[in-house]
Amino acid sequence: MSKNYYIGVMSGTSMDGIDSVLVDFSSGNPQLIETYTEEIPSHLFKGLQRLSQPSNDEINRLGRLDRQVGQAFAKSVNGLLKKAGVSTSDIISIGSHGQTVRHMPNLEVAFTTQIGDPNTIAVETDIDVIADFRRKDVALGGQGAPLVPAFHQQVFSKPTADRVILNIGGIANITYLPQDEQPVLGFDTGPGNALVDAWIQQSQEEPYDNNGQLAASGASDEKLLKHLLSHTYFSQPYPKSTGKELFSQNWLEQQISEYSHLSVADIQSTLLDLSCHSIANDILKLSQSGELFVCGGGAKNTELMKRLKALLPTYTVETTSLLGVDPQWVEAIAFAWLAYRFEHHLPANLPEVTGASREAILGARFPAK
Numbered sequence: 356m357s358k359n360y361y362i363g364v365m366s367g368t369s370m371d372g373i374d375s376v377l378v379d380f381s382s383g384n385p386q387l388i389e390t391y392t393e394e395i396p397s398h399l400f401k402g403l404q405r406l407s408q409p410s411n412d413e414i415n416r417l418g419r420l421d422r423q424v425g426q427a428f429a430k431s432v433n434g435l436l437k438k439a440g441v442s443t444s445d446i447i448s449i450g451s452h453g454q455t456v457r458h459m460p461n462l463e464v465a466f467t468t469q470i471g472d473p474n475t476i477a478v479e480t481d482i483d484v485i486a487d488f489r490r491k492d493v494a495l496g497g498q499g500a501p502l503v504p505a506f507h508q509q510v511f512s513k514p515t516a517d518r519v520i521l522n523i524g525g526i527a528n529i530t531y532l533p534q535d536e537q538p539v540l541g542f543d544t545g546p547g548n549a550l551v552d553a554w555i556q557q558s559q560e561e562p563y564d565n566n567g568q569l570a571a572s573g574a575s576d577e578k579l580l581k582h583l584l585s586h587t588y589f590s591q592p593y594p595k596s597t598g599k600e601l602f603s604q605n606w607l608e609q610q611i612s613e614y615s616h617l618s619v620a621d622i623q624s625t626l627l628d629l630s631c632h633s634i635a636n637d638i639l640k641l642s643q644s645g646e647l648f649v650c651g652g653g654a655k656n657t658e659l660m661k662r663l664k665a666l667l668p669t670y671t672v673e674t675t676s677l678l679g680v681d682p683q684w685v686e687a688i689a690f691a692w693l694a695y696r697f698e699h700h701l702p703a704n705l706p707e708v709t710g711a712s713r714e715a716i717l718g719a720r721f722p723a724k
Contacts, residue, residue, distance in 0.1 A: 424453070
């Protein structure tokens with residue numbers, strides 16, 4: 356059987372690296388062949404963080420970072436090709452998510468912006484790029500996110516069990532896959548790693564809380580946790596999506612300004628509980644029991660997983676490894692799948708998830724030649 360190779364490349368809201376995956380669709384289902392991660396250079400990481408906050412000279416910085424992120428994505432893809440020993444001519448196309456710098460789906464004129472110039476990726480890899488997946492859904496009145504539930508439905512649904520797929524990146528999102536013929540649901544629950552990362556970066560100058568060790572050493576403050584959970588986003592009905600624009604470092608500093616008596620570890624623990632409680636609350640609204648499979652960077656956080664299990668005693672809580680897919684690569688594989696859907700003129704959004712008025716083929720082609 357001839358190979359049917361696609362590449363998925365993405366950097367999530369945590370901006371902790373650029374994941375590239377080589378995926379074979381010759382059997383109809385995605386088969387992961389090879390993986391590669393390119394670190395985001397510190398100057399680029401800092402530039403993206405600055406761009407995530409409104410300030411001056413944004414258009415020039417946006418244009419420059421758009422090219423630089425495109426170059427970094429291309430470097431990741433080329434690293435993957437070298438590692439896999441595969442020629443560019445073997446690849447049908449690259450599905451590129453880009454780096455989200457603004458996600459404003461609830462404005463009167465809604466928009467979402469991902470940078471990482473696809474033309475630059477196409478030129479520097481010599482492979483066609485399919486990108487700009489979110490804006491068609493927004494044009495159809497949808498949130499433009501999350502897009503992975505359609506992929507989760509194809510690869511993870513089970514006819515004899517209610518399943519929830521939980522992706523914990525900077526923002527956490529869930530996909531509910533009911534065992535009956537009910538529609539698939541999915542939405543962003545709120546912060547995943549965004550706030551715990553922001554706090555440890557600010558207080559300890561560490562990129563992230565390894566295995567949740569700092570959080571585990573602290574004691575959550577019930578009053579602060581209740582205050583954080585009172586944010587209106589958590590009580591909004593779905594379809595809904597969010598980003599670091601809402602759960603930003605500035606917002607965090609405002610919320611904890613009256614809690615300076617708490618230790619660094621106590622605040623870290625409370626922020627981890629905010630992620631876990633907001634996730635668990637939304638899961639229990641969908642179904643009182645079932646199977647939960649976690650993917651994304653949060654799946655590596657043992658303290659986070661422990662707290663989720665405690666909050667969801669009627670669920671079996673595992674990572675997607677149990678389903679045969681390493682949690683780190685699920686989202687990147689999904690963007691290879693989105694490129695595959697585009698090439699085959701197939702819709703890739705779920706209107707019941709995003710709120711779009713209809714199904715649609717997502718993305719646009721940026722040819723290498």
